[in-house]
Every structure is written in C-alpha cells, then in structure tokens.
Amino acid sequence: MSQAKHLVRIWDLPTRLFHWSLALLVGVLFLSASIGALDIHELAGEGVLALVLFRLVWGVLGSQTARFSDFLDGFAAIQKYLLHRESKSVGHNPLGGWMVVAMLAVLLLQAGTGLIANDGILFQGPLGHRVSPMISDAASVIHHRLANLLGALIVIHVTAILLYWLVGKDNLLMPMLSGKKLVKTSVQPIQFGSSILAAATLCFVILAIVILLAVL
Numbered sequence: 770m771s772q773a774k775h776l777v778r779i780w781d782l783p784t785r786l787f788h789w790s791l792a793l794l795v796g797v798l799f800l801s802a803s804i805g806a807l808d809i810h811e812l813a814g815e816g817v818l819a820l821v822l823f824r825l826v827w828g829v830l831g832s833q834t835a836r837f838s839d840f841l842d843g844f845a846a847i848q849k850y851l852l853h854r855e856s857k858s859v860g861h862n863p864l865g866g867w868m869v870v871a872m873l874a875v876l877l878l879q880a881g882t883g884l885i886a887n888d889g890i891l892f893q894g895p896l897g898h899r900v901s902p903m904i905s906d907a908a909s910v911i912h913h914r915l916a917n918l919l920g921a922l923i924v925i926h927v928t929a930i931l932l933y934w935l936v937g938k939d940n941l942l943m944p945m946l947s948g949k950k951l952v953k954t955s956v957q958p959i960q961f962g963s964s965i966l967a968a969a970t971l972c973f974v975i976l977a978i979v980i981l982l983a984v985l
Contacts, residue, residue: 779859780948781832781958784969788952795876796925802916807892811883814896815978818880821873822974823967830970832962834860841866859952859959868926875919882912895982925933 794816801810817949840861847863849855856862861869887897888906897905931938944950 774951774953776949776963777859777882777952777956777959778948779950779952780833780944781835781961781967782964783827783962783971784816784835785833785945785948787824789828791817791824794820795919799920805891810892811895814880814883815831815982817876818884819971819975819978820875821880822978823971824873826970826974829961830962831967833960834858835962837866837870841870841981859950859956865929868922870930872919872922872926872963873917873918875922879912879915879919882908884914886912896985899985 794813796963797813797815798810801807801813827835833839840856840863842857842863845858847867850863855881858866884894884896885900885905886909887893887902888909894905898909900908930941933941
C-alpha cells in the first residue's frame with residue numbers, strides 16, 4: 770500500500786524568484802550575444818553575477834531546502850537515490866543538487882571572466898582595463914568556451930526535467946512555480962528563512978557590485 774501524500778510548501782519565494790530571474794537573464798545573455806547587443810549582454814551578465822552571489826549566500830543563510838547542506842551529499846547518497854529513489858531532501862535530490870552547484874560555478878566563472886574580457890574587436894568588459902592584455906585575452910577565450918559548457922548544462926537540465934515529468938510522472942516545474950509539492954506525510958516541517966533577509970542580501974550584493982565597478 771502506497772503512503773499517502775499531501776501538498777507541502779518546499780520552496781520559498783526568494784528561491785523561486787532567483788530561479789526564474791536567472792533563467793530569464795541567461796536567455797537574454799545567449800540572445801544578446803547572438804545578435805551582437807553587447808551593452809545588453811554586459812548588463813545581463815552583471816545581473817547574473819548579482820543573482821549567483823545572492824544564491825551562494827542564501828545557500829548558507831536561507832531556507833532549509835535552499836541550503837547546500839540540505840541537498841549536497843557524496844557518492845553513496847547518489848547511488849542510493851539511483852537505486853531506491855530515496856533522498857534526504859524534499860527539495861533537490863542528490864543529482865539535482867550537484868547540477869545546481871555546477872550551474873552556479875559555471876555562471877560565476879562566466880560572469881567573472883566577462884568582467885575582465887577583451888576580444889580586441891567588439892567587446893571589453895567593465896574591468897578589462899584593470900588587467901594585463903594577456904589575462905584579458907585568456908579571460909575572453911575562457912568566457913567563450915564556458916558558454917558552450919553552460920549551454921550543455923542547460924540542455925541536460927531541461928532534458929532531466931522532461932524525463933522526470935514524462936517517465937517518472939514527477940512535475941518539477943510546478944513546485945518551483947507554486948512553491949508546493951506532493952510529498953509523503955512523514956516529511957518533517959520545513960524551516961523557512963526570512964524574505965526580508967533575502968531582499969536585504971540581494972540589495973547588498975547589487976550595491977557591492979555597483980560600487981566595485983564604479984571604483985575600479
């Protein structure tokens with residue numbers, strides 16, 4: 770007999786807003802790069818940097834399901850999930866958790882290299898003049914190559930969501946929209962962080978980036 774399930778809130782508003790804002794800005798990044806709208810590309814990149822830095826902080830201070838400690842685990846946990854579909858977190862499963870880390874790492878590197886990149890033709894990052902031409906050129910190469918890796922990660926991410934939905938009958942999109950998910954009744958109450966703290970964190974991050982770019 771299967772265990773009864775009920776609707777439980779698992780995602781806070783800051784995490785959901787981060788997710789969809791990041792998806793929008795990454796789409797703008799790819800589109801603006803493809804059409805040569807590099808001013809928009811730069812602004813979108815700075816927005817992505819702010820969101821990623823916010824998520825790193827929220828992954829430590831935020832709600833239970835947003836914390837890295839809640840969903841990151843070793844190989845044994847991944848193996849257990851693959852064999853038995855058991856996960857300690859009702860949010861990200863072990864595979865999804867490491868995908869989050871991979872995406873954040875690549876986006877952080879993308880944003881960082883974009884700040885100092887200089888292709889010598891069309892684009893110079895806002896901090897490109899603060900580093901040597903050799904470093905700036907290397908950053909440009911890394912930035913372009915990471916774009917391909919980011920695209921691959923997005924394809925894997927979207928494919929996994931579709932497979933969970935079509936094969937596993939588990940819709941991962943709706944919980945990220947509504948914040949609620951059907952879970953087993955044995956799930957313990959989830960601790961949620963303050964939305965005020967999230968807003969203050971994001972404002973601080975944005976202000977720090979603006980000051981950094983203005984000063985340098």
